[in-house]
Amino acid sequence: MEIDSLLAISLVLVAFLAGAIDAIAGGGGLLTVPALMAAGLSPAQALATNKLQASFGSFSAVFFFWRRGLLQLPALWPLVAITFLGSVLGTLLVQRIDPGFLAWLLPVLLIAMAVYFTFSPRMSDQDVAPRLTGYGFAFGVALPLGFYDGFFGPGVGSFYALGFIALAGMGLRKATAHTKLLNFSSNVASLIFFALGGQVVWTIGLLMALGQFAGGRVGAKLVFSKGAALVKPLLVTLSLVLSGKLIWDLWS
Template sequence: MEFEISVLALLAVAALVAGFIDAIAGGGGLITIPALLATGMPPTMALATNKLQSSFGSFSATYYYFRRGLLDWRTMKWAIGCTFVGSVLGTIAVQLIDASILQKILPFLLAAFAVYFLCSPRVGDQDRQHRLGIIPFALLIGTGIGFYDGFFGPGTGSFFALAFIALAGFSMAKATAHTKLLNFTSNIASLLFFILGGQVVWVAGLSMALGQFIGARLGSKVVISQGTRIIKPMLVSVSLVMSLHLLWQQYPAWFSWLSF
């Protein structure tokens, strides 16, 4: 596919905004996927190209958190491996299985997560006692959410953040940092199989990559400086916006009262 310079510039700006939001609370795909589809790109190519550009954003955020000492590689090695395997399996499965059931359930899950983030006393700046050990967490959360990200994707960041806070006992900032690490892992795994399938539109994806990298770096700095004050409201807001967006797609009749 060929694109005008102005279109590539707009895609890069969309990626910058998405990278900033994604580094804090996830949900950047709500911006980048519609932007890619607006160019006339087929859905499969849009998803594949989105994985390419989002990999740069998740890498930028992960590297920044690593430099600030927020990543615990020793405890995350099992989760990284399981997430990679899960994402590969999900990317293969999406070509064989109907994802419509997930599409119908997801908005309600995201709304429930928003309520949890808003109300739970476990969400804060300090680590708490974990409920799952390292290996059970890797097998259950890494493989499960990795599979989901390769299979469908929306809300992956919220799922990881909730798991780290509720099950691993991480603080908000630490959960956000490790969420980006596993996001990057699942993005790379899925991207490899999209590349093998010849689905990536390189010129669009690489144009967006620069914006993603910069936006993710800026968002990561905000996480370090602001902590729960910015992360919690962003997680709640992004989860609710994603929930409403998906509800509008799945159940448009519910929103008919908005017509003028």
């Protein structure tokens, strides 16, 4: 697929902004998927290509958080593997059935999360005692959310963050780091099976990956330096914006 220089620059800039937003609170797909469709990709190609470029942004954020000591990777491989498995199952299923029914449920869940993020006294950078650990968290949270990300996807960053904060007892900064790790795992799993289905437009995806990688690093730096003061309002805002978009799409 050929693209002119103006479109190429526009897609890279959109990817940069989306990468920064994703690293902080999730929701970058609100920008990139419509941009990909506006560039002439089909819905299936847009979703598949979005997974390609988003993988670079989430990897950039994960690498930054790991270098800053917020991720202990050897202990997290089981969680990553289970998330990967969930995403594979979701990606395989979405190519066989219509996920449209989720559009009715998601706005309600996202608004409820925005309320929780706004009023919960636990929304800080301080860790507390976890309610769910080990394989309980892996199979109760990581597996279904990995499946959801492969199957549908919108708002998954907020769902991951909610799980790490409400159930794993993490502070916002640490929860965001772990969210990006699982997000990277589910992105890669979904990308592999979209690619096997021939849906990925590699030229556009790799071009946008440049912006995503840079944006992911900028967003991760902001999370590390600002913490809850930045993450909390953006989580609330993105949850409400995404729910509003979904409701608008339903009415339209």
